[in-house]
Amino acid sequence: MNANDFKLTPSYCLYNGVVIHFQNGPRIHFLLERINDESLKKRLEKAFTIHVENKYTEEAIITYGICNRRDVRKYVSTLYEKNDLVKREVFTEEKKENEAAAVILLEEILQEAIEYGATDIHIEKSIVKFRINGILQRQKEIQKDKMGEVIQRIKFLSGMNVMEKRFCQNGHFIFGEKKSVFIRVSTVGIISENSVYAEESIVLRILDTSRNPLGIENLGFSNSQITKIKNMSCEKNGLILVCGPTGAGKSTTVASILSEIVSNNSLKIISLEDPPEYYIKGVTQIEIDENLNRSFEKVLQNVFRQDPDVIMIGEIRSESEAGVAVKASLTGHLVFATLHASSSESAILRLEDLGIPLKLITSILKGIIVQELNHFMDEVNLLGCVSIPKANFNEIKNQDLNEMEIGKYFHKIPNGHEVLQKSFHLLDKKKSTKKIPFIFDPNRDEEVDVI
The missing domain is CATH 3.40.50.300 (P-loop containing nucleotide triphosphate hydrolases)
Known part of the structure; x- marks a missing residue:
């Protein structure tokens, strides 16, 4: 992403069911949950045309494809993955929007872990790792401030003191609606490069209690x-x-x-x-x-x-x-x-x-x-x-x-x-x-x- 790229906020994407599939100068391809939503298309065309007129000499070229809700949520979560090319002003959202994004990002992490068959999720120093078949594998790195919001969300769901970082805490919560899994959470305050006990190590154990054991x-x-x-x-x-x-x-x-x-x-x-x-x-x-x-x-x-x-x-x-x-x-x-x-x-x-x-x-x-x-x-x-x-x-x-x-x-x-x-x-x-x-x-x- 560069300074000339057209941008949509996470809340707009979630509310309208739209993602930017790719952009190349004045050419852009949107994916829509409701491909026949002409009102949304008109709004997107108007916004992108104005953007192109201010950035490029060519005319705007807009195409559309279809996507599902899962694609939208995944796109929103990637907005918060660490990317040195993304300017910080892209993520200057209001508090409520930040909290909503933290919910989406945590759900995305949990859903991916379950799909990969992970038994544990490790979160430390903005790095997310999954333990799959006994092996700890690095999955992604999240912006530090956004990871802080995710950790607060985890602690809130687990019934922990969200402000406490110095002492160890344990808790749990249930994730999922149709097929729920039990998430056991452990937090430990760790030493960071800048100060003592300023960060935390979080481990989530995924327990699908509905599973029947193998013979x-x-x-x-x-x-x-x-x-x-x-x-x-x-x-x-x-x-x-x-x-x-x-x-x-x-x-x-x-x-x-x-x-x-x-x-x-x-x-x-x-x-x-x-x-x-x-x-x-x-x-x-x-x-x-x-x-x-x-x-x-x-x-x-x-x-x-x-x-x-x-x-x-x-x-x-x-x-x-x-x-x-x-x-x-x-x-x-x-x-x-x-x-x-x-x-x-x-x-x-x-x-x-x-x-x-x-x-x-x-x-x-x-x-x-x-x-x-x-x-x-x-x-x-x-x-x-x-x-x-x-x-x-x-x-x-x-x-x-x-x-x-x-x-x-x-x-x-x-x-x-x-x-x-x-x-x-x-x-x-x-x-x-x-x-x-x-x-x-x-x-x-x-x-x-x-x-």
Whole structure:
């Protein structure tokens, strides 16, 4: 955009359903929602003709095409993307118009994230990033002042103090009308180049609670892994952990296992979630909310009175949550939980760090599923390992062992070979000479041969 370009304000575009598709000097092409709106065409022709007479010697040439509401909203949002060639006076809108534009821009960001299948939106220093299939990808950069308006809009919707930038805040809101999704929001004050705590880092977790979890057979586990997982889910009591990094699909795996239990057993299943990420038919789902005095500990006291067979407590982040998992396991329930750990060995050490004695861990642990997403040539596969404690697992409680030594007390079922075969098949299919990244097979204690 240059100084001679014809401009329409965002509010005008939204109200009239019109966008500028392109302009080349005195030639311009408008897109209209209502292609037969002759009154709008006359207004546009009059305005553009006057503009051309003041800027060019040639006559104005105007053409039209049709668009939909989605095109209009997308066009308006692009007006606020950072563009060094755009002069700031283009965006000198009144306060109400700025607020309306912030609404449109936020909705555009959320809609794009949902369409791309993103699990998280990161907003920091005017940069917007989406986490898709576990990978954080930069999407766009927004003008700093406009991003400030978007952040205020997010905080307002989330029930936060819109003026507070120094302290951490958490909240949530519902987005969408026909198909609503739950948006969990976290804000943290960060240090900027000019002053302390003058900016914020915002992360929005997108939770489509209307989704039904996939069947366990469709997640990417091998047949032998699926058999072991199903066997674990038949245990009468104990603790089963699902581990992996952020965005690895831990919650999806747990939801799929619970659905499997529901379909094959007449059991009472209760999940304590902060917040729920799936709607699971046949499972009693309870949302944990500290603001409503519903902590894990307090809810669990009442959950025991609900006579559950299986309890899912979501992610273990603190000593109190680890204690909840152990308490539920020791009282005759089968407990599922997720944990940020990269291996079964590190999961054991992590529980120790959270104050759980080894003697308790060895008495309640039934299995550990570790997973991550493997990206190769635009395809994503689940790379996982199912670890089952061996018969002598109880011996580690009296020893001071490192990770490698702890690993010898597990029977491990990886799917690295299957993922590798998929990569070979993909290479052959696309006739590519690209090298396959090394895949570690925990069962062999060596790297799998690759080309």
